[in-house]
Amino acid sequence: MDFASDNTAGASQPILASVLATNEGAAPAYGQDSLTAKAGRLLEDVFERKIASFLVNTGTAANALALGAISPPFGAIFCHMQAHVMEDECGAPEMFTGGAKLIGIAGRAGKIAPADFKSVLADFPRGLEKQVQPAALSLSQVTESGTIYTCMELAELTALAHDAGLMVHMDGARFANALVSLQCTPAEMSWKAGIDVLSFGATKNGALACEAVIFFDPLKAAGLPFQRKRSGHTLSKGRFLGAQMAAYLENGHWLDLAVRANDQARRLARGLTKIPGVRMPWPCEANEVFAILPGAIDAALKAGGALYYPWKFRDGSHDCPPPAKDEVFVRLVTSYATLPSDVDGFMTLAMTAGRERI
Amino acid sequence: MDFASDNTAGASQPILASVLATNEGAAPAYGQDSLTAKAGRLLEDVFERKIASFLVNTGTAANALALGAISPPFGAIFCHMQAHVMEDECGAPEMFTGGAKLIGIAGRAGKIAPADFKSVLADFPRGLEKQVQPAALSLSQVTESGTIYTCMELAELTALAHDAGLMVHMDGARFANALVSLQCTPAEMSWKAGIDVLSFGATKNGALACEAVIFFDPLKAAGLPFQRKRSGHTLSKGRFLGAQMAAYLENGHWLDLAVRANDQARRLARGLTKIPGVRMPWPCEANEVFAILPGAIDAALKAGGALYYPWKFRDGSHDCPPPAKDEVFVRLVTSYATLPSDVDGFMTLAMTAGRERI
């Protein structure tokens, strides 16, 4: 019953098998191997166009390299106030851009509202020397609140950004989970919606450690090979990254994995709504469930061995009242490896405790 | 017959098996898992003292994080002119230090002579505002020329550095190959010889992608967790790094791997010395052989399928005359995966071509 995060699981069998298979014999180093090439082709198939793609080990590296490519040191990068790039990467975007400024925008349920983005943009007139210059918009899909932008919403935000001369980055650490939820194509949820650069995550969805930075306009990627190298992210035995990404994409494996994760999250959410006293500030739209639990239920779950993290409740970003003194706000994350029995076990504990409460 | 590099091989079976074994079940993320803890303990056993160790994916990351911890942005970092940190990392040390300056020191066979270091140090008087300030010495063990510093030589250089207030870093991408060649203890070749921070490589010697940054004085490592995170080098599923390093160290596996690589290099070197017309500018001291080959031999080897890279001959760093017009200067690298039959095949091709030449 581990709902702590989707990175506490290992790798899926097909991905692990691919790593094993590629281990035999010699292969050119530094990403010049055939598996990395294959991964690049598969990514182009998936996104239905020519791209420039770069494999790295972590989402933070993918995000920071992406932002470093689209913002000068004196740039302003707009993102949600609670975005991963803002709060959880210890200043990686600042390091890779040479000191750009992230401007956090408040917004309900982890999402930036177009009107708010417009108004914040207005505070940064271009050309005013004393201010950092608007350079990029970074959107998280899935958001930090487990919610999802529709393709229309993405398009509206990216249009505002492009009109103001900004490039748009998508932090797609959970790209697959959003995609199977929206039931659209990868192209529709990225470049067709105005995304310029994408951090395409695989780690949380079944890889060992593999993400791709994807430039839909390959010309913008001219400096990336060098920035990747000098930041220490060009793997010596690059075939192991290629092997992961190729297996991830082949035969729709990545979508299957995401469907599994999302299904269990939905079951969890559905179950929780039935328990009196449990409230959910946001809808469950991908593989995360956020819930305010009565303290007694929380205690029973923990006593029963369930793992999950408390979450921070911030005023103004939820549609429900804050947790009371005897309540706990928590995040529950499912992964491809979450079993129906994990959810069942969790629900049994919660329901029993819920019943006793009354 | 792949002698291109020691990173064209895959991972050793025990290391791969360890990765497989750790895949089962859930584990805490970001290096809080038990295997990473075990790797840390094994490293302390190996080095016979308390250390602070940090696992990362690449040698460039290890070097750059290490140097970033011991040099301010206005620092001077002294290293051999052909050091990996100087020539092969696309400016990673500059990025991680915030712009420090690497000062290349010339030296025979890839090694810095104490007298030369002393004289270069004299050019950088402390406190002169217009000059970067001496901060660190970085030594490569094995060097870029495949040679090795003795523990005495290391001690002499580190004493000069310490006397001048510098910290000393060792780029140990091939630490194991040097160690089994010197037949000393890891402690003797590192902190007992005055090394303060070590990039301890495993990738080239049988891991998939795993290196450790090791601080012998843990207090110096206070900023490392944050610098690792913000440079994107804190792995989400950190257990996979722990699994590699633990398997690498257990039961002396790492030493066995290095012995294998060195043995084949020695066989290669011994064979080459017997071929008329072949010259070797430096002794083979670890798992690399540098040779000047007659063009005809080079052609026959390539035609026969041998893989290796040409190398750059630089005046003043060799004990033999430069390659003539019809000669080629090459580097041959063996790894734990090099088979005796690879070396035999190579030698047969070379000897046949050598005989025909006469």
Place this chain on the structure above:
Amino acid sequence: MDFASDNTAGASQPILASVLATNEGAAPAYGQDSLTAKAGRLLEDVFERKIASFLVNTGTAANALALGAISPPFGAIFCHMQAHVMEDECGAPEMFTGGAKLIGIAGRAGKIAPADFKSVLADFPRGLEKQVQPAALSLSQVTESGTIYTCMELAELTALAHDAGLMVHMDGARFANALVSLQCTPAEMSWKAGIDVLSFGATKNGALACEAVIFFDPLKAAGLPFQRKRSGHTLSKGRFLGAQMAAYLENGHWLDLAVRANDQARRLARGLTKIPGVRMPWPCEANEVFAILPGAIDAALKAGGALYYPWKFRDGSHDCPPPAKDEVFVRLVTSYATLPSDVDGFMTLAMTAGRERI
């Protein structure tokens, strides 16, 4: 009638005379001259203790060098949301710290409330790897809203900072204006109140271009000479900086200048309160007056040749309702060079227009 800023005035006569006087003959370069030494001694007299002081040309340089000395690249620097370092320096602190993050704290009248600082600090637990680490608090005295912290308020904030292991910087671009308003000693308003590093401004108060970075603990300044040099802020003909600062401090000249500026601001504020329809969101505590003017008065003032800038009204930071449609929010700044007749002329225009309005 120039109330645009206190940097639209030239230099005071004694300061200009000092520059002229030092022009004769040769003097050692790069701040090794006798006038720079004298300025250093005078600063020690003024602050009643040993300090390390560094003269530079701009307030942005002073602030950025100071913050760069007390925050690592992975640091969090707390400041008011509208602080100059946050909004008006185009990312200079980010550049000089190597990418630290500025955390803006909301607060009425440009001031940070201790309770708010405490609560924001609580959001940045030390040691959490994914977060930038609390490193510094930067306080502006005079604030961006023209208000002033009392010495007690400063002490309360710096105590919170020190308890949490942070260093405290004061942006004293208008240090003199605050000082003569508080009628305390420079020591009381700085190190005795817990300030560790001070940007001590002279430019806005009568110099041509001269500020000092002051470290009350000289040991913290070890890197400053080199950071100043490599940021291009070590003046070749340094005597011209020394000449300005020495003349600024001698015989209390700097205090006289500030008294003049503050006096005219107070007259301006007093006059404005008497005009019906004029509202002032904050008290005038130094040399700045912020006012909401009826549109007709604003128009008449501009037509009459008065110069000043509109200001941005932000909800939650004022004690009065926002400007209505026919009102304008403006900032009026006086300087040592503002003449009583400037204020009189301004008031006559305003009062006439105010009367006509009714």
Place this chain on the structure above:
Amino acid sequence: MDFASDNTAGASQPILASVLATNEGAAPAYGQDSLTAKAGRLLEDVFERKIASFLVNTGTAANALALGAISPPFGAIFCHMQAHVMEDECGAPEMFTGGAKLIGIAGRAGKIAPADFKSVLADFPRGLEKQVQPAALSLSQVTESGTIYTCMELAELTALAHDAGLMVHMDGARFANALVSLQCTPAEMSWKAGIDVLSFGATKNGALACEAVIFFDPLKAAGLPFQRKRSGHTLSKGRFLGAQMAAYLENGHWLDLAVRANDQARRLARGLTKIPGVRMPWPCEANEVFAILPGAIDAALKAGGALYYPWKFRDGSHDCPPPAKDEVFVRLVTSYATLPSDVDGFMTLAMTAGRERI
């Protein structure tokens, strides 16, 4: 008899008078004043074309801002081994480029030979990920050895650079001294010879503290206003920079000043050649004289009150044998303020000591 440097003199009377004159009344801040505009127009007149110019206080700032605009963080900047940007700016280019690498090229008399530049360029093949990428060539005119490139020599080097896709910077801290020596036009010695960005110095030649960064293609300067601001180099009372540069350029004042400095240097050089035992490794081509003095002469000069610095003799960069044990290698610099009587006094001391020696 101060020959220590050309920055030990004060400012020329016309420049000082201009600063005084502009002090009256109010003027827009941050370089929006009329004098800065005038300086910009005068620079365009002088260089006979549209340019983008930015005034700053120091040569280090000018050089670093210029290089930051033409090299990415992963760039290689080629310059002479003893160039000011390499040895005397404490890593400013590294700071402003975000960590680019300066590649020093050896060369006689402070000059880079085209053949050497070509050969060094060949060591940096474009696109090799592990290497920094060739981005810029920086040439010093006057060089650190007091010598001058002819316009033909400049054109040859810039053509090589441009053919390899590099931009070319000129460090013209002593631009005027070189110009009056070559007797060509400013355009001929800069953009007509292939220079893309110029640090145009005035400080050493009679200003208080004023240099211009000049982009001959204004489009390349898009980021400069922001980089200048965030590095703290946008002066608040910008009129004082405008006043200096305008007076410097008006009526050919700058050329008169340089002629004076060069004349005295030539007299000094001519005099020294007549003293037995004095050798000069390089010709005197601008306002610097480098000489190897017999110890007795050196001692007599110092005893007589002459000021100058010892210089470093580096093998391979001179056309004469190194100083013997009883000889001293020194640099003598003249400025616009050097009086014929200073030179006469110096020569008398030297000749007397020279005669006694024999």
